[in-house]
Amino acid sequence: MADDSTATASASAPAPASPCSAPSRPTDPDFLSCVLQPPTSSSSTSRPDPDYAALRRLLLRRKSSSALNHRMEWRCNGKGYVAYRNFLLRRIEAASSSAHSTPSNSGRWFASPTTFSEADSWSSIRDLRSNSGKLSRTMSVSSKQSEPERHVRFAEPAYSFVGMHCIFDNCKASVTVLQFGRTNSDLLAYGSSDGSLTVCQVSEPPSVLQKLTGHSKDITDFDFSSNNQYIASCSMDKTVRVWEISKGTCIRVVYGVSSQLCICFHPVNNNLLLVGNANREINAINFSTGRVISKLTCDNAVTALDIDHTGQLIFAGDAQGYIYTISVNSHTGSLSRTHKNKSCKSKSSITTIQYRTFSLVARCPVLLSCAQDGNLYFFSIATNSHGYLTLICSLKLASPVQNIRASFCPLLSLEKGEFIVTGSGDSNVYFYDLARPKNSCVNKLQGHGSPVMGVAWNHGENLLASSDSDGTVIVWKRAKTN
Structure with a gap:
């Protein structure tokens, strides 16, 4: 899932980095982006290999379509793959910022204010993180609702x-x-x-x-x-x-x-x-x-x-x-x-x-x-x-x-x-x-x-x-x- 959600991010990364210098937490988005940075060429220059991004896109496009179809059909709690991925990304975002989840949000999957399709599995972490502000505002509004309203809105x-x-x-x-x-x-x-x-x-x-x-x-x-x-x-x-x-x-x-x-x-x-x-x-x-x-x-x-x-x-x-x-x-x-x-x-x-x-x-x-x-x-x-x-x-x-x-x-x-x-x-x-x-x-x-x-x-x-x-x-x- 990390490969899919960071495909575009790697092509636009600001500078190469070594995986050895990445943080030790495998769930850190910075660590994931560092692992997927294009390697340097064998020449004396430190410029990235210009063929890496094109080669990586080709490999991703040649992946079996059954995996994408499986993600499109995947459901849990009435939500799809994209909602689950966004849920995990928000958990990573909350952990990296040392934010505590509110009781009204624990154990539930909330859809992002933006309408996602399964094609968004190829979007970058940077774009998803740009929406985190909107998401947090939406959560804060929903947490202010009365308890009966939440029961009806999020009915089983x-x-x-x-x-x-x-x-x-x-x-x-x-x-x-x-x-x-x-x-x-x-x-x-x-x-x-x-x-x-x-x-x-x-x-x-x-x-x-x-x-x-x-x-x-x-x-x-x-x-x-x-x-x-x-x-x-x-x-x-x-x-x-x-x-x-x-x-x-x-x-x-x-x-x-x-x-x-x-x-x-x-x-x-x-x-x-x-x-x-x-x-x-x-x-x-x-x-x-x-x-x-x-x-x-x-x-x-x-x-x-x-x-x-x-x-x-x-x-x-x-x-x-x-x-x-x-x-x-x-x-x-x-x-x-x-x-x-x-x-x-x-x-x-x-x-x-x-x-x-x-x-x-x-x-x-x-x-x-x-x-x-x-x-x-x-x-x-x-x-x-x-x-x-x-x-x-x-x-x-x-x-x-x-x-x-x-x-x-x-x-x-x-x-x-x-x-x-x-x-x-x-x-x-x-x-x-x-x-x-x-x-x-x-x-x-x-x-x-x-x-x-x-x-x-x-x-x-x-x-x-x-x-x-x-x-x-x-x-x-x-x-x-x-």
Whole structure:
């Protein structure tokens, strides 16, 4: 790399020098330039050999093009070879001037104010050093920014979005809940307060596949079957409906005595539906017959629920902020309550319960809970104690909105931290790192014109869908990262 970056510098050096008289530090730019000085001719004069510069240029030009192509394709932290070379040169410059790096610049690669191309690999150290003043001024300005601004500006690559992938605005009522198909990156469905359920595909070209109508009031929740052939939905009209997606028809209706608030398929036995209602019950319903085969009574209306990947534990949240751990038999559907968690400080209704198999932060299964008052709770799950919950941390959203929903970012959290995404009353989509006690907001997406109600990731987490109270659904496309 030293040969490439000093090619022109050697041709314009002021005077020859001996390598023996150079400083002992191999990273000193003066030492590098001395080593590459043209040797003196064999004559008695001390003039440099006039053929040296031309010969050296010829040798450099005859170097294999694969090396240059390799440098052009080389990437690290989203930056190219030139950025890395400039980073090293600035380190050399700082070391030679005995300057100390600031905390805001340590461990990061900053691009120079000048736009570089890979052809600049042949530029001289002298030209690069002439830009060091501009670079230091740029760094000093960036170091004066507030901490939250730096988090957003230098957000991790996993949170870089290239814009909106598509927009669905065919719904005229508030979209309260949305979800991608199971292990599917293309199938998206969303339910609204007018009782309609819309099924879309987000691949090119995006289109609406089915609009399922039958509910007379707000859709409170729905879930895909494991093969994405059916959707089970519940509503404030006191019914549970099962839809066949390909035909767009309702194949079964289960009537209740109160509003049905949350629903999910059993992950192991897809013939089992679990439904929570305003009558303080969790019902296990046979998918084939529509009959209630088991029920469990809680202390308050059951507003949210999720089930672990083994199908043995249900986690349910109620209207007073309590979270229940319930044991379920995968074959018979029998339910039995094991724990009632009271660590949530708010007495607000739970809007989101989401289970995650493993977390790098907790080193065990975890649970995310979101309440109507904007409080987020992050729990660890003790699998050897029948799902006992331990509160790890909590977060208060700045601008909560009623019935807001949140979601884990499972793949992104494999890098570091514990990331979640949530809607907000200020029409933005926010990303938070629950592992950071301060400055937990790491990014936000702006594009909605009204409060954002729901968020959902697709299977590959390259697409994020969000919905608002005006009925608009935006699918955001995440940038590709190495």
